[in-house]
Structure formats: structure tokens, C-alpha cells
Amino acid sequence: METKAVEPKTVSAHRDPEQRESMNGAESLVKTLLASGVDTCFANPGTSEMHFVAALDRIPGMHCVLGLFEGVVTGAADGYARMAGKPAATLLHCGPGLANGLANLHNARRAQTPIVNIIGDQATYHRPFDAPLTADTEGWARPVSVWTRTATTAATVGADAAAAVQAAMGAPGGVASLILPSDVCWDEGGQVAAPLPALPVPQVSPDAIQHAARVLRSGEPTLIVLAGSALLEGALTNAHRIAAATDARLITPMSNARVTRGRGRLAVDRIPYSGDIARGKLAGIRHVVLVGAPPPVTFFAYPGKSPRPYPEDATIHVLARPEQDLGDALARLADEVGARGAELPATASLTLTPASGAITSEAVAQSLSALLPEQAVVVEESVSFGRAFYPGTVHAAPHDWLQLTGGAIGEGLPLATGAAIAAPGRRVVSLQADGSGMYTLQSLWTMAREKLDVTIVLLANRKYAILLGELAGVGANPGKTALDMLDIGNPDLDWVKLANGMGVEGARATDMDTFNDLFRMANQRKGPFLIELVI
Amino acid sequence: METKAVEPKTVSAHRDPEQRESMNGAESLVKTLLASGVDTCFANPGTSEMHFVAALDRIPGMHCVLGLFEGVVTGAADGYARMAGKPAATLLHCGPGLANGLANLHNARRAQTPIVNIIGDQATYHRPFDAPLTADTEGWARPVSVWTRTATTAATVGADAAAAVQAAMGAPGGVASLILPSDVCWDEGGQVAAPLPALPVPQVSPDAIQHAARVLRSGEPTLIVLAGSALLEGALTNAHRIAAATDARLITPMSNARVTRGRGRLAVDRIPYSGDIARGKLAGIRHVVLVGAPPPVTFFAYPGKSPRPYPEDATIHVLARPEQDLGDALARLADEVGARGAELPATASLTLTPASGAITSEAVAQSLSALLPEQAVVVEESVSFGRAFYPGTVHAAPHDWLQLTGGAIGEGLPLATGAAIAAPGRRVVSLQADGSGMYTLQSLWTMAREKLDVTIVLLANRKYAILLGELAGVGANPGKTALDMLDIGNPDLDWVKLANGMGVEGARATDMDTFNDLFRMANQRKGPFLIELVI
Incomplete structure (x- = not known):
């Protein structure tokens, strides 16, 4: 860690850094983040963050992206890191600002996304006075974080930041929340901290490899559940070889x-959302081998139904926990079962033509398959209507597919925003349901301001369609009260006007041919474009 | 508490209540809420709440209002109770749904607003499986709540609901959070609970009255800080008599x-937001007597400045804590200091004409004074531009003035929504800054759907103006990075299009004459209207 002479404390924040021997806490924080490789900050600052903002002005190198609501900020940080493979910083304002970003931090936690989550807060000596904005910032942060710390002095906040980056990047990745009292920022005596080494990624034990190999050689129907880094290309190839050599089935969680x-x-199926459908699909399975995945469970409980999407009498085996080296475990397991030479499944290349006529889930999937740009980043929060999108796009041009992982709706548009920042030159295609899109529609403004290459396909069914299904699932015929609470028409949302109001151009499609034309056009533009697909 | 025979458990939710001897937990919950006087529910439900929604269908009497984001739901519940004097229920979906509503629950906590905050959640037996949406619902709820409980059985959830209403209504009022696992809703055996008696409101001790009287009789400059129910008309009259008889000064918190x-x-000044201005205004004060208010503190700390807006050597005295009977305390204190016959200050009736020409804070205040409808409910979240609104409208037609109390921006539009539901027949005037309005703009859709009589005056300065002031306050000249983070133009938000996109009509004003015409017209309409005032 670098140490510097500390000059007498001053409270002036307006000075030329070249003329000073010391720096304040905020400056040491920004310099430490940059030194640790964090060069993007999604922000919605407030008063307590003004010294941090002033430091960002003085120190070049940090790309700051403003969100008009904290849910945009945290969801964008999630999308950014999923594509960049390294964390962005957030900048949030006090406990309530954090609270507004919690739902997407919950999603990020479930995605195991590294985020350096910085929350400005009351000065250390001001907090006891319980001023109006004072809240339980630490208490709110902890449930979504792998690491939570409140900085205490300007001299140590640099070290805090380096520790936060290290913690966020520790396998499998997570949210490191650094709470930043305003006096820690403005006090002099900041010290830039050197980057900390990556935390070691534990390997799985030889016993775990051999146990999984015995299960796979048993000849009994076995399911291998792959999650996190097991879905990266090398790991996935080994998983497919293992499956080919042992007749095991591969699957991933739904999200x-x-x-x-x-x-x-190489393609892998997902466990269906519906427990009934999943149990049908997985009937006969005797063993479930987990590779970085938790034991599968249905999203919700239903009266009289099992919480498990696999047979009750199947046995769970853990090859690797999420924090272990999944790629290494799959490589060693492939060796153990003699699968290194196994033939991989064919990856048939089927060229599709765009769909015509009426708008259906399958038709949209067909058009996406035909028209998706090479190396697109698809962000899917299509909820009920999107059932055909994932299976139906297996033959689309090579792309990445990002999903809502924690079930907290309202992350699609923020994810698309962050992914576009992280992957310039690649088109982001946001497949977005209307009900969830309304949660964080402020994202559109950031897309316009940053001129992000995002095509938003806004699926306007004007109802919480998934909930109408769920209501039917509990055996109720919806009456007027229920319909009023699940129908988001009356008045209909006009998404083209909403987009225009935030500086994003848009158009409406009510048939597939119009959609195809708009989708082609949008993907060739610079900047965002919204297609309201009335379904 | 009513008890009923319990029929064998079934899982069917679709049945005729007339044909059944028992009810499920959700039904007992709805009936208990209605019996306890809670007849309005602001909701954004999800899967785990479907049995509650089905129960709302079967049992008449609950007015359900849908919000398209949980921050709308919780802020509307706050606005409702401030005007109705009794709590509404919320209906939120799991931990992340609660998280989205936390910022406005924080504001409600600071406003001491009674709210029965209901959060549907995973079934009791499903929670241990840690399905994707599972979060620390209790942990997030507790910091904003006076009472937090997770229901455990259908047989006791009615009693839980009655206890929640009692807790929310206990002086001075607060958020009672009831977490509702889905199986508690769908299990049979629900029992309707009778309303619980109001919790007693403790009176202040005779010692406290006599001590305050001695301070007031000392002849030394004394400030009386009034908050909460001390601002109700009878209490306020006694406070003014005390001030007249003892030469004390009255003041309220800023919010x-x-x-x-x-x-x-009778009018009362507020403690200015700026600590410097406040200390100037309160110079010479020797004693501060608190009536339901916390000791005054500045909103934020600033380097080298006192956190106190009153002289450092003044002595704090507590006449009454927030949970005590403030009206009784002021009446007894008035007797003690012989102020019952004291002359009240004149309430001069000044008739103003609307302002012409350029749009300034003072001009808007003047037009509001001239044009505010009788018995309007003003909801103010005007942040920086609104400095003249409160002092400048003292002569407006009689009205109620509601403010953001916890500093968590994004409550103005939801408060207006809830106030309009609670006070039909009264015009709600929402004075709303653009930056904070963007946090919960989804409120406009609920206003359109419910045809609420709200005039939204949207103050479009296209920047976080207050933060530019705060940045200057820390001595920094904003550079490009700072300006980019504080400027919300580029692209400009078009609030008329945003309103139209959610079914609310609107128009733009760039001078006071146009504003006056639009404001008059809007206040005479049925339903909402948005005026974008470009400032």
C-alpha cells in the first residue's frame, strides 16, 4: 500500500491536485478504484456524495453513467459486469438510495455478479443526530452483499476500496457494499491502495470427482445441472463430452x-418454470449432479405440489459448489470418466426466414432467429409471452443471452443499459415485457443520453399475464377486483410516447411483417430504438 | 375474537363462501382488516399474493388501487393516511417488492404515518429452499417499521392483522409490517379477529409542564418546536396563545x-433547510422547547459547520415526546402560563392577483396564492425551485400542505395519488420537481386509471439543481464529469409526452400567463392534468 505524507487537515475541496502533497478520502477512493481496474461508475448521487463527484472531476479515467433512478444504476452495474467480466462501481445516496437499488442488487446476488456498491452516507459524527435521511444503510445492504463495510477514515478508505474490489471478484462473484460517510470523503489524508491479489478459487477434492464419476458410471438416469462459470465455452464442452460418454442429461436452471x-x-436446455412441466420432463431421473448450481426448486410453492422439479426419490450429489473452480472440476471429471475423446453433439446450422402474419411467441422467436445480428447481446425479461424465445433461438446467429436471475422484475432495461456500456460495437436486443418494463423505464433516458446501441422489443400485452395464469393455477376465476389488479390496460400505456418523452425514438408493430422491418432497421441504427409489439 | 368450526383442510380456493363453514387465511385477513376499519389497499401483487387477490374478489368492501411500481404503492399509502387519519393496507410481493417500496416507507416512518404494510412471501415450508425470489424480507422491513411480524398459520393471521392495525395506529403512528407466507393465505381455518382497542396515548407528567412553564417565564429567548399532532388546529391555537403570553417563538421542522x-x-414558520440561514434566523435563542419534535439538526453535515441550526449554547427541553399526547400537553401548558385568554395573532386576509411574465419561484407562489382552490391538498416536492412556495402561500385559500418528510426523493407523485384517494372532492395540487418526479413517474398511470382530481405542476429545470448548489457549497467548480452527473437535460425529458404515455393529459407553460390559464383550467376538470412548467 502506498503511503504519503499527510499535511494538516483542511476543509477546502477546491484546489489544484498538482499543488498538493495530500489528497482527500474521495480522491484516494477514486484512484484506488482505477488502480484496481474499476473504470466505470453507474451513479445517482446526492448531497453526501458531492466530494466524490468533485474527485471524479479532478481525476481522469472514470466513465460515469447517470441513471435517473437507483434501480437503473444497480441493474446496469449487473449487466455491465456480466459482459465485462469485471465490476463497475455504483454511486448511491444514503440508505433510501440504496433501498431503491436493492431489488436489482438482489438479482445481481443471484447472478453472482461482481459489483462495487458504493453508498454515500451521513458524516460519521452526524449519524447519531438521526437527521431525516438517516436510515439503516448497513442493515439494508447486508442481505444482498458478500461483503459490507462502513468506511471510517480518509486514511483507510483507499484500502477499503481495494478490499471491496477483491471481495466482489472472489469466486463466484458478488456485491461488495462500501458505505462512505461524507467526512471520510472530504477529510485530507487519503492514501491510494494498491490492488489486492485475486482470492484463490478452491478446487474440488479428488473424492468429489470420483464420487460423481461413480454416479455417472452407475448407468442410472442422471441429470447434470450446470450454472455460473460451468456455462462458459470450455467448461460446457467438457460437460457435453461427459454427457455423451455417460448418457447423462445436461440442464441449466431456468434463469x-x-x-x-x-x-x-453447444446448446443446453433449461429447467422449465412450471413445476408440473419440469417434473414431466425430468421423470425417471435417479441422480442429480450439481455443478455450481443449488438443488433445483420451483420458483414458488403451490398447494399440494412438491417444491422439487425432479423426482422425489432422486439423490442429489454435489460435484462443485458455486465458489469452487467449475471448469477445472468438469475437465477432471471428463478425464475420470474417459470422456475427453467423446464425440460432441452436432450443432446443426438451420437458417430460418422471418415469420409473417400474426404476432405469437413462436413467430417472434422465428424472426429473432432469422434477424438477430451476429454477436448480439440478448437481454430477456419477457415473462409470460417469451416462452418460445429461448428454445426458439438456438439457431440464431451467435449471441449472449442474459436473464433476470432473482425474479425481481424490472431489471431487463437496466441490464440492457449496462451490457451496452460494457460491449460497444455489439447490438443489445432487449426483449422486455410491459409490466416489468414499467418498473425501471427511466433506463430509456440513459440509453438515449449515452447513445447506446439497444433495440428494445417491448411486448405490450397490457396485463400482468403471468399472474392471470397464477390466479387460474390457484383455482380462482378472476372477478372484477382481481382483474383490476392484474390488468394494466385502462388506460393503455403508450410506449412510443414514453420512449419519445425520454429521447428514444420508437414505433409500433401489430403484425410480424412490420416487426421484421422495424427490427432490421433498428439494428442497423446507431443508438437506441424501441419497438412496441402489441401482442 | 370470533371462532369458527374448522372443516378439513382443502386446497381448493374456488368455492362459494356461502356454502362453506370455514374460510382460508386470506379471507380471514381481508375480513379482519375491514372490521378494523382498513378499507383501502394499494397493491402491486405477485404470485405469492394470488390467494389474497382471490379473497379480495370474494369479499366486498375493499377499495384496491393498483400501482405499477411499489414506490407508488407505499407513497400512496402514506398520502392516504395523512389525509384519511387512518391506515391503508399495502400489498407487496416478496422481499424485492418490499425493497422497491422502502424509500417511501422511510418517508412514512419520518412522517409517523400509520400504514398496514402487507408483504406476501414464500410459503413457510418453501422458504428454506431459498428459491430465487427468497430474500431477507423481515430484515428489510424492520428498520422502517414500528411493528414487524411474519404470520405463521391461517388460524392466527386474522389476529396478526388486528394487531398490525393497532400497532400502526398507536401514537404517533407508524408502519406495521405483516409478512404473509402464501400457505398462511391458502390454508383453511382462518378466523376473523375483532378490532383491538386503540393503544393508550401517554400524557406528559406534571413535572414536564411545570418545567416548560419555568423556562417560558424566565424571560430568556425561547423557541418552541412543534411537530406532528401539535400542528393540528386546536393544539396550534394553544401554542400561539402560549407564544403570545410568553414572547416565545414558534417554529416547525423544515418538513x-x-x-x-x-x-x-394561524401560521408557523419552518426551520430553514440551510444551516447557515437557520442559525442566522435563530441567533440569540437560549432555550429550545420540543413538542413532539426531535432536537433540530441540519439535513447533512458540512465541513467545519455545526450540525445544529440553533445556537450551540442553547438548552434543549422536552415538553412532550412524539408518542405522548401533544394537544393535552399544550392545553395544560397554556393553563400553567396563564395563556388561555391570550390574544391570538391577526390572520390578515390578503387577496393576491396571479403573477405575470417570467417564471420565478416567487411568481409561482403568487399565482398559487391567488388561484389555489378552496380546501386544496398541496403536495410539495419542489426541492430547490420551491423555496418561495411555502412562505409565499400563507394567504392562499385554506388548504393542507403535505411534504416529503424523510428526504428520500420520489414521494411527491405517490403522496398526491394517495391523498386524492383519501379526499375525494378536494383538488390535489402536486408541486413536483422533475428529478424527483422521475423516481416514481408511474404514479401518473394510477392517477389516470382512478380518474383522480390532481393538478401536477411539474417544475422542469432539467438538472439536479439542489446538487449544483451543494457542489458549490463544498467549494468545487463543477467540471464536465460533475455537470454530466447533475444535469438531467441531454436529452430533455418531455413531461407532456410522458404523461400522455400513461393516459394523463398535459400541456407546457413557459411564462406565468400561460401557467395561470392552464392552472385554472386544470383545477376545474375532473381527473388529472399535468402542467410542465419550464423553469
Whole structure:
């Protein structure tokens, strides 16, 4: 850690850094983040962050992206890191600002996304006075964080920042929350901290490899559940070889942070959302081998139904926990079962033509397959209407597929924003349901301001369609009160006007041919474009 | 508490209540809420709440209002209770749904607003499986709540609901959070609970009255800080008599949940937001007597400045804590100091004409004074531009003034929504800054759907103006990075299009004459109207 002479404390924040021997806490924080490789900050600052903002002005190198609501900020930080493979910083304002970003931090936690989550807060000596904005910032942060710390002095906040980056990047990745009292920022005596080494990624034990190999050689029907880094290309190839050599089936959870897929790539099915459908699909399975995945469970409980999407009498085996080296475990398991030479499944290359006529889930999937740009980043929060999108786009041009991982709706548009910042030159295609899109529609403004290459396909069914299904699932015929609470028409949302109001151009499609034309056009533009698909 | 025979458990939710001897937990919950006087529910439900929604369908009497984001739901519940004097229920979906509503629950906590905050959650037996949406619902709820409980059985959830209403209504009022696992809703055996008696409101001790009287009789400059129910009309009259008889000064905190004011009513100043201005205004004060208020403190700390807006050597005295009977305390103190016959200050009735020409804070205040409808409910989240609004409207027609109390921006539009539901027949005037309005703009859709009589005056300065002031306050000249983070133009938000996109009509004003015409017209309409005032 670098140490510097500390000059007498001053409270002036307006000075030329070249003329000073010391720096304040905020400056040491910004310099430490940059030194640790964090060069993007999604922000919605307030008064307590003004010294941090002033430091960002004085120190070049940090790309600051403003969100008009904290849910945009945290969701964008999630999308950024999923594509960049390294964390962005957030900048949030006090406990309530954090609270507004919690739902997407919950999603990031489930995605195991590294985020350096910085929350400005009351000065250390001001907090006891319980001023109006004072809240339980630490208490709110902890449930979504792998690491939570409140900085205490300007001299140590640099070290705090380096520790936060290290913690966020520790396998499998997570949210490191650094709470930043305002006096820690403005006091002099900041010290830039050197980057800390990456935390070691533990390997799985030889016993775990041999145990999984015995299960796979048993000849009994076995399911291998792959999650997190097991979905990266090398790991996935080994998993497919293991499956080919042992007749095991591969599957992923319903929701995944990032899947690299499309034409010419190996594909993996997902566990269906519906427990009934999943149990049908997985009937007969005797063993479930987990590779970085938790034991599968249905999203919700239903009266009289099992919480498990696999047979009750199947046995769970853990090859590797999420924090272990999944790629290494799959490589060693492939060796153990003699699968290194196994033939990989064919990756048939099927060229599709765009769909015509009426708008259906399958038709949209067909058009996406035909028209998706090479190396697109697809962000899917299509909820009920999107059922055909994932299976139906297996032959689309090579792309990445990002999903909502924690079930907290309202992350699609922020994820698309952050992914576009992280992957310039690649088109982001946001497949977005209307009900969830309304949660964080402020994202559109950031897309316009940053001129992000995002095509938003806004699926306007004007109802919480998934909930109408769920209500039917509990055996109720919806009456007027229920319909009023699940119908988001009356008045209909006009998404083209909403987009225009935030500086994003848009158009409406009510048939597939119009959609195809708009989708082609949008993907060739610079900057964002919204297609309201009335379904 | 009513008890009923319990029929064998079934899992069917679709049945005729007339044909059944028992009810499920959700039904007992709805019936208990209605019996306890809670007849309005602001909701954004999800899967785990479907049995509650089905129960709302079967049991008449609950007015359900849908919000398209949880921050709308919780802020509307706050606004409702401030005007109705009794709590509404919320209906939120799991931990992340609660998280989205936390910032406005924080504001409600600071406003001491009674809210029955219901959060549907995973079934009791499903929670241990840690399905994707599972989060620390209790942990997030507790910091904003006076009472937090997770229901455990259908047989006891009715009693839980009655206890929640009692807790929310206990002086001075607060958020009672009831977490509702889905199986508690769908299990049979629900029992309706009778309303619980109001919790007693403790009186202040005779010692406290006598001590305050001695301070007031000392002849030394004394400030009386009034908050909460001390601002209700009878209490306020006694406070004014005490001030008249003892030469004490009256003041309120900067932000108050509800002040009943306007032409012909007694007025009270507020403690200025700026510590420097406040200390100037309160120079010479020797004693501060608190009536339901915390010791005054500046909103934020600033380098080298006192956190106190009153002289450092003044002595703090507590006449009454927030949970005590403030009206009784002021009446007894008035007797003690012989102020019952004291002459009240004149309430001069000044008739103003609307302002012409350029749009300034003072001009808007003047037009509001001239044009505010009788018995309007003003909801102010005007942040920096609104400095003249409160002092400048003291002569407006009698009205209520509602403010953001916890500093968590994004409550103005939700407060207006809830206030309009609670006070049909009264015009709600929402004075709303653009930056904070963007946090919860989804409120506009609920206003359109419910045809609420709200006039939104949207103050579009296209920047976080207050933060530019704060940045200057820390001595920094904003550079490009800082300006980019504080400027919300580029692209400009078009609030008329945003309103139209959610079914609310609107128009733009760039001078006071146009504003006056639009404001008059809007206030005479049925339903909402948005005026974008470009400032």
C-alpha cells in the first residue's frame, strides 16, 4: 500500500491536485478504484456524495453513467459486469438510495455478479443526530452483499476500496457494499491502495470427482445441472463430452446470468418454470449432479405440489459448489470418466426466414432467429409471452443471452443499459415485457443520453399475464377486483410516447411483417430504438 | 375474537363462501382488516399474493388501487393516511417488492404515518429452499417499521392483522409490517379477529409542564418546536396563545407530514433547510422547547459547520415526546402560563392577483396564492425551485400542505395519488420537481386509471439543481464529469409526452400567463392534468 505524507487537515475541496502533497478520502477512493481496474461508475448521487463527484472531476479515467433512478444504476452495474467480466462501481445516496437499488442488487446476488456498491452516507459524527435521511444503510445492504463495510477514515478508505474490489471478484462473484460517510470523503489524508491479489478459487477434492464419476458410471438416469462459470465455452464442452460418454442429461436452471449460445454452439436446455412441466420432463431421473448450481426448486410453492422439479426419490450429489473452480472440476471429471475423446453433439446450422402474419411467441422467436445480428447481446425479461424465445433461438446467429436471475422484475432495461456500456460495437436486443418494463423505464433516458446501441422489443400485452395464469393455477376465476389488479390496460400505456418523452425514438408493430422491418432497421441504427409489439 | 368450526383442510380456493363453514387465511385477513376499519389497499401483487387477490374478489368492501411500481404503492399509502387519519393496507410481493417500496416507507416512518404494510412471501415450508425470489424480507422491513411480524398459520393471521392495525395506529403512528407466507393465505381455518382497542396515548407528567412553564417565564429567548399532532388546529391555537403570553417563538421542522394552513388560519414558520440561514434566523435563542419534535439538526453535515441550526449554547427541553399526547400537553401548558385568554395573532386576509411574465419561484407562489382552490391538498416536492412556495402561500385559500418528510426523493407523485384517494372532492395540487418526479413517474398511470382530481405542476429545470448548489457549497467548480452527473437535460425529458404515455393529459407553460390559464383550467376538470412548467 502506498503511503504519503499527510499535511494538516483542511476543509477546502477546491484546489489544484498538482499543488498538493495530500489528497482527500474521495480522491484516494477514486484512484484506488482505477488502480484496481474499476473504470466505470453507474451513479445517482446526492448531497453526501458531492466530494466524490468533485474527485471524479479532478481525476481522469472514470466513465460515469447517470441513471435517473437507483434501480437503473444497480441493474446496469449487473449487466455491465456480466459482459465485462469485471465490476463497475455504483454511486448511491444514503440508505433510501440504496433501498431503491436493492431489488436489482438482489438479482445481481443471484447472478453472482461482481459489483462495487458504493453508498454515500451521513458524516460519521452526524449519524447519531438521526437527521431525516438517516436510515439503516448497513442493515439494508447486508442481505444482498458478500461483503459490507462502513468506511471510517480518509486514511483507510483507499484500502477499503481495494478490499471491496477483491471481495466482489472472489469466486463466484458478488456485491461488495462500501458505505462512505461524507467526512471520510472530504477529510485530507487519503492514501491510494494498491490492488489486492485475486482470492484463490478452491478446487474440488479428488473424492468429489470420483464420487460423481461413480454416479455417472452407475448407468442410472442422471441429470447434470450446470450454472455460473460451468456455462462458459470450455467448461460446457467438457460437460457435453461427459454427457455423451455417460448418457447423462445436461440442464441449466431456468434463469442464468449469461449463456453464450446460438448457431454452431453447444446448446443446453433449461429447467422449465412450471413445476408440473419440469417434473414431466425430468421423470425417471435417479441422480442429480450439481455443478455450481443449488438443488433445483420451483420458483414458488403451490398447494399440494412438491417444491422439487425432479423426482422425489432422486439423490442429489454435489460435484462443485458455486465458489469452487467449475471448469477445472468438469475437465477432471471428463478425464475420470474417459470422456475427453467423446464425440460432441452436432450443432446443426438451420437458417430460418422471418415469420409473417400474426404476432405469437413462436413467430417472434422465428424472426429473432432469422434477424438477430451476429454477436448480439440478448437481454430477456419477457415473462409470460417469451416462452418460445429461448428454445426458439438456438439457431440464431451467435449471441449472449442474459436473464433476470432473482425474479425481481424490472431489471431487463437496466441490464440492457449496462451490457451496452460494457460491449460497444455489439447490438443489445432487449426483449422486455410491459409490466416489468414499467418498473425501471427511466433506463430509456440513459440509453438515449449515452447513445447506446439497444433495440428494445417491448411486448405490450397490457396485463400482468403471468399472474392471470397464477390466479387460474390457484383455482380462482378472476372477478372484477382481481382483474383490476392484474390488468394494466385502462388506460393503455403508450410506449412510443414514453420512449419519445425520454429521447428514444420508437414505433409500433401489430403484425410480424412490420416487426421484421422495424427490427432490421433498428439494428442497423446507431443508438437506441424501441419497438412496441402489441401482442 | 370470533371462532369458527374448522372443516378439513382443502386446497381448493374456488368455492362459494356461502356454502362453506370455514374460510382460508386470506379471507380471514381481508375480513379482519375491514372490521378494523382498513378499507383501502394499494397493491402491486405477485404470485405469492394470488390467494389474497382471490379473497379480495370474494369479499366486498375493499377499495384496491393498483400501482405499477411499489414506490407508488407505499407513497400512496402514506398520502392516504395523512389525509384519511387512518391506515391503508399495502400489498407487496416478496422481499424485492418490499425493497422497491422502502424509500417511501422511510418517508412514512419520518412522517409517523400509520400504514398496514402487507408483504406476501414464500410459503413457510418453501422458504428454506431459498428459491430465487427468497430474500431477507423481515430484515428489510424492520428498520422502517414500528411493528414487524411474519404470520405463521391461517388460524392466527386474522389476529396478526388486528394487531398490525393497532400497532400502526398507536401514537404517533407508524408502519406495521405483516409478512404473509402464501400457505398462511391458502390454508383453511382462518378466523376473523375483532378490532383491538386503540393503544393508550401517554400524557406528559406534571413535572414536564411545570418545567416548560419555568423556562417560558424566565424571560430568556425561547423557541418552541412543534411537530406532528401539535400542528393540528386546536393544539396550534394553544401554542400561539402560549407564544403570545410568553414572547416565545414558534417554529416547525423544515418538513412536516401535514400542515393545515392558509387564509384565516394561524401560521408557523419552518426551520430553514440551510444551516447557515437557520442559525442566522435563530441567533440569540437560549432555550429550545420540543413538542413532539426531535432536537433540530441540519439535513447533512458540512465541513467545519455545526450540525445544529440553533445556537450551540442553547438548552434543549422536552415538553412532550412524539408518542405522548401533544394537544393535552399544550392545553395544560397554556393553563400553567396563564395563556388561555391570550390574544391570538391577526390572520390578515390578503387577496393576491396571479403573477405575470417570467417564471420565478416567487411568481409561482403568487399565482398559487391567488388561484389555489378552496380546501386544496398541496403536495410539495419542489426541492430547490420551491423555496418561495411555502412562505409565499400563507394567504392562499385554506388548504393542507403535505411534504416529503424523510428526504428520500420520489414521494411527491405517490403522496398526491394517495391523498386524492383519501379526499375525494378536494383538488390535489402536486408541486413536483422533475428529478424527483422521475423516481416514481408511474404514479401518473394510477392517477389516470382512478380518474383522480390532481393538478401536477411539474417544475422542469432539467438538472439536479439542489446538487449544483451543494457542489458549490463544498467549494468545487463543477467540471464536465460533475455537470454530466447533475444535469438531467441531454436529452430533455418531455413531461407532456410522458404523461400522455400513461393516459394523463398535459400541456407546457413557459411564462406565468400561460401557467395561470392552464392552472385554472386544470383545477376545474375532473381527473388529472399535468402542467410542465419550464423553469
